[in-house]
Amino acid sequence: MKVIGMNGSPRKDWNCGKALDFALQGAAATGAEVKRYDLFDLNFTGCKSCFGCKRLGGPSFCKCALQDDLTAVLAEILDADALIVSAPIYYGDVPGAVRNFYERLLFPANLYDMSKTGYGKRVNVGLIYTMGAPDPAFNGSLAEKDKQKFEMFIGETEILNILDTYQFDDYSQYASAMFDPVAKKQRHETVFPEDCQKAYEMGMRLVAK
Ligand SMILES: Cc1cc2nc3c(=O)[nH]c(=O)nc-3n(C[C@H](O)[C@H](O)[C@H](O)COP(=O)(O)O)c2cc1C
Structure with missing residues (x-):
């Protein structure tokens, strides 16, 4: 069993990175091989709408045709048994880099055909979304919407919303009047x-499924 973790925060060891490490430790405790990537270390773009992934008989059918740092990572994810994405919420959505990653992962599986998708296998997915807000509704219950896309194209998906996160190591040093630092x-x-x-x-459940 192999589990890929993707930290979608530019901060490597804050809320998203820490929660992701716990999820990967849970997966490893059940015997899975785990590997963590930090999305902001990778040089890549979003989908360029080349439609190489939909070109019938083409060399990239059902695969992203773009060649950059994400190419090998996407192949590794689709070869794995589970994917765990841990991402912060920026302005009610995941950061642009995470959205770009989602485009590249999801679109090649979308054959514009409600009866089938492009990937031959399913990969279990965990979405961990960390946010400053005290309720996911403040962010339009984003994880629920992303879950629907992942379930359609990648595999069974579960969500963990981590709310009301700690943003700074010392609130007195930053403009933050609306928060109670204590x-x-x-x-x-x-x-x-x-x-x-x-x-x-x-992490344990995603491996056991
Ligand atoms: C640019 C930016 C925009 C943000 N927008 C939101 C937001 O719309 N809703 C929210 O709940 N939190 C928002 N936050 C707070 C982060 O989602 C939150 O602190 C998150 O836990 C950060 O993850 P990290 O500690 O792993 O970097 C924003 C933070 C930044 C830097």
């Missing part, structure tokens, strides 16, 4: 560890 710190010390435990359990 409440933020307390939540980070009490609720975030529980969220990381949920990520760990998600």
